[in-house]
Every structure is written in structure tokens, then in C-alpha cells.
Amino acid sequence: MSRELVLQLMDTHAGGDVSRIVTGGIERLPGATVREQMHYLRDDADGLRKLLLEEPYGIPEMSVDLLVPATDPAAAVGYIIMEVMGYPIYSGSNTICTATAVLESGLVPKREGRQRFALESPAGLVQIEALVENGVVEAITCEGLPSYIDTYRASIHVPEVGVVTYSVAYSGGFYALVDAAELGFHLTRDEERALADCAHRIVEAIQAERGFSHYTLGDVGPLPFLHFMGPVEQVADDFYRSRSTTYVHPGVICRSTTGTGTSARLALMNYEGRIRPGDKLETVSLRETGFIGKCTRVRHEGQGQVVENTITGKSYVLARSEILVNCEDPLVECAGLHHILSTAHSSERGE
Structure with a gap:
């Protein structure tokens, strides 16, 4: 028997920059704020960033945004940004993509016209205005720092x-x-x-x-x-x-x-x-x-x-998918990763 751990993803892009939104498969991270959870990922679980930005799963030109429960009651969702350079506390393109993914996944229900909600980034609360026309997220306006x-x-x-x-x-x-x-x-x-x-x-x-x-x-x-x-x-x-x-x-x-x-x-x-x-x-x-x-x-x-x-800007949804993380694969490095993968999303198959 071989156990595969599963990550749920929504791939998006804004202006051509691909943001891979992790919507499931990660355990709740320690930390009283999204900023503290980012520090935990950076210092104790950097394997997630490396897994999704390096072969065989990704490339360094992509970004990764992990959805986490908001710690600020004013925010609908929190998110942590991961890039080749590390963990920026804020990113406009990643915020546009994350806001779109939150709407498309139903975490925030879409409403026709303009609607407002907040996300919690490592930099703090971010106000979002979404323009929805005929069920399509046509534009996201977010606060820059x-x-x-x-x-x-x-x-x-x-x-x-x-x-x-x-x-x-x-x-x-x-x-x-x-x-x-x-x-x-x-x-x-x-x-x-x-x-x-x-x-x-x-x-x-x-x-x-x-x-x-x-x-x-x-x-x-x-x-x-x-x-x-x-x-x-x-x-x-x-x-x-x-x-x-x-x-x-x-x-x-x-x-x-x-x-x-x-x-x-x-x-x-x-x-x-x-x-x-x-x-x-x-x-x-x-x-x-x-x-x-x-x-x-x-x-x-x-x-x-x-x-x-x-x-x-506008973000486009590219794919909804699952990634199978098999730590027995010689191309997959699970160090700094396995302790945050959720066993609730694992699958077992016979060999």
C-alpha cells in the first residue's frame, strides 16, 4: 500500500502571472495572526513553497497562495503568499487572484454588480471590491500598501x-x-x-x-x-x-x-x-x-x-485540480512539508 497526500488547487493568473491557490490539504497552521502563520511556514514548513514552485509540480515563475482561516473577524479569508524570493507580506497580483478564487470557490458568495469584502494578508486587512457581470468576476480592485x-x-x-x-x-x-x-x-x-x-x-x-x-x-x-x-x-x-x-x-x-x-x-x-x-x-x-x-x-x-x-486588474481561472504528493517519489522532497499535510485528504492505493 502507498499513501498519497492530496492538495486541492485552483490555478489562476492576473496579467499573465500564475498564482496557484491552495484551497485544501494543509493542516491549520500555528499562529495568532496570518503574519505569524506566514512566519511558521517560512521557518518550519518551507517545503510547501518549494514543492509547488519547483519540478515536477511547478516552476519558479509561478506564485503560491495558501488560503487559511482569517484571524481578523472583519476578513472573510486569510492568505499567505509564496514566491521564488520567499514570503512577501503583500502582492497585488496575488491578491487579485486570491480574491477571484475566493469568489469562484464560493467562500464568498458572488453577487451581481459591485460587492465588497475583506481578506487578511500577512500585511494586515485588505479591502476588496469585485465587479461581477453575468456571473463572471470581471475586475478586482484591491488596496495597495x-x-x-x-x-x-x-x-x-x-x-x-x-x-x-x-x-x-x-x-x-x-x-x-x-x-x-x-x-x-x-x-x-x-x-x-x-x-x-x-x-x-x-x-x-x-x-x-x-x-x-x-x-x-x-x-x-x-x-x-x-x-x-x-x-x-x-x-x-x-x-x-x-x-x-x-x-x-x-x-x-x-x-x-x-x-x-x-x-x-x-x-x-x-x-x-x-x-x-x-x-x-x-x-x-x-x-x-x-x-x-x-x-x-x-x-x-x-x-x-x-x-x-x-x-x-482581472484574474482568470485556469484549472481546478488535485496534486498527489507521494513522498516515496525520488523527485519529491517532503522534508519541511509532511508535518503540515492533512491526512484527512490522503488516499491509499494498492500496488
Whole structure:
């Protein structure tokens, strides 16, 4: 007899970035908050992230979102985000995908028109507005984290690239923001490999030179993201558009422009006096997909100005499936995983 442990999944994507939503098969995690449960996964059960982002089950370009019971009574569901770089406390594209999965799975009943509910992320409560038309989730608008500029137009020498001018924003993680044209890029799909190689060198150089500290959260780890910025086009009095590409260290160019990348751009454009509350920015990816960020409020906090914002996008359901986790398979590494797999979802078969 061989026991297979089963994970229930809903695969989704927003802007091309695939988010694999784990809807069942994991035991309840210890921790009084979703943030504490994230710390438990990171420190004691990182095998789940590795299992679903590595062969034979996944690839590093994907993300994983584990649904957990909310600890905040105002939230319908909690979720923990897992990526190749680790455990970000927030992600716009993952939030859009998770909100869609929560509606499509019936955890929050769908209603025609606009409806509001809250999710609990590791960063805290996130307000969601969903637009449902003819039973289809056509758009999700979620709060972006309050974003601000930490560093404006610093310079660094990067081996094999040269002197690079960059700014740094915090928008759920620290982002290096660089001008694509200054580095010789047009932000077309055929540049994807070269963009990843260039970004890898820049992030490595910045990480080696300095660290960053959030004004309330303190040390949140080394800078993991880089955002290539294309020229900004003004489409209307309060609407702007720009080609953009986000890199996640190590080695991943996101299919979408990312929600936190869009929030970082809003913070920079506000810092430069180019947008104000009520203005919107559409970021457009290498694959011609986009998110719309809106600057909703600017307030002064700490040593600078903080941009409150929302991100709007659409997520598509790709598949509902089960993954069979057989720890006897030589390609499957169950260390750091087996103790959180639910035996309630196991199956036995004769050999």
C-alpha cells in the first residue's frame, strides 16, 4: 500500500502571472495572526513553497497562495503568499487572484454588480471590491500598501552594466526603480532574457552595497525587486500609461507589471510631482497586459510622504485540480512539508 497526500488547487493568473491557490490539504497552521502563520511556514514548513514552485509540480515563475482561516473577524479569508524570493507580506497580483478564487470557490458568495469584502494578508486587512457581470468576476480592485520613496536617484557601478541611476520605493517590498531607456531597453518581449540578466546584476550590486529599513517595520530583508520603467504617456487629464517590467530576484521576469510594482511607480510619480490624488496610471507589460493603479491619498509620515493607492486588474481561472504528493517519489522532497499535510485528504492505493 502507498499513501498519497492530496492538495486541492485552483490555478489562476492576473496579467499573465500564475498564482496557484491552495484551497485544501494543509493542516491549520500555528499562529495568532496570518503574519505569524506566514512566519511558521517560512521557518518550519518551507517545503510547501518549494514543492509547488519547483519540478515536477511547478516552476519558479509561478506564485503560491495558501488560503487559511482569517484571524481578523472583519476578513472573510486569510492568505499567505509564496514566491521564488520567499514570503512577501503583500502582492497585488496575488491578491487579485486570491480574491477571484475566493469568489469562484464560493467562500464568498458572488453577487451581481459591485460587492465588497475583506481578506487578511500577512500585511494586515485588505479591502476588496469585485465587479461581477453575468456571473463572471470581471475586475478586482484591491488596496495597495501605503508606498513611499526611500531613495531618489542614487548611482551605483554595476559590473558588466556600468553606472546605473536608480530610486528605491517601498510598496510591500523594496523596489529598485530604473529607467529602461537609460539601460538601452524598449521593453519588448524579445528582451526578456536580457532584462533578467541586467536586473540580476543591478540587484546583486545594490544588495552588496547597502540594506534598507522600513520606517515602522524595520528590517524586512534585502531588496528583492527591480522595476524597469518605460516612458509615461498622458492619456487624459487624470490618466497616464507606461510600459513596465518587474523583476523578482533571483532570475524571474514577471509576466504582469505586478501590483506592488505599479504602487511603487505611483509613489515615484507623486514624489516627482507628476501625479496627485485621483490620478491613475496603467502599467503595461511585455505581454501587453496591464494593471491600473490609482493614487487615492497622500499623507506625510515619518520623514516623507506616503501614497495610499488601489490596484485594479482581472484574474482568470485556469484549472481546478488535485496534486498527489507521494513522498516515496525520488523527485519529491517532503522534508519541511509532511508535518503540515492533512491526512484527512490522503488516499491509499494498492500496488
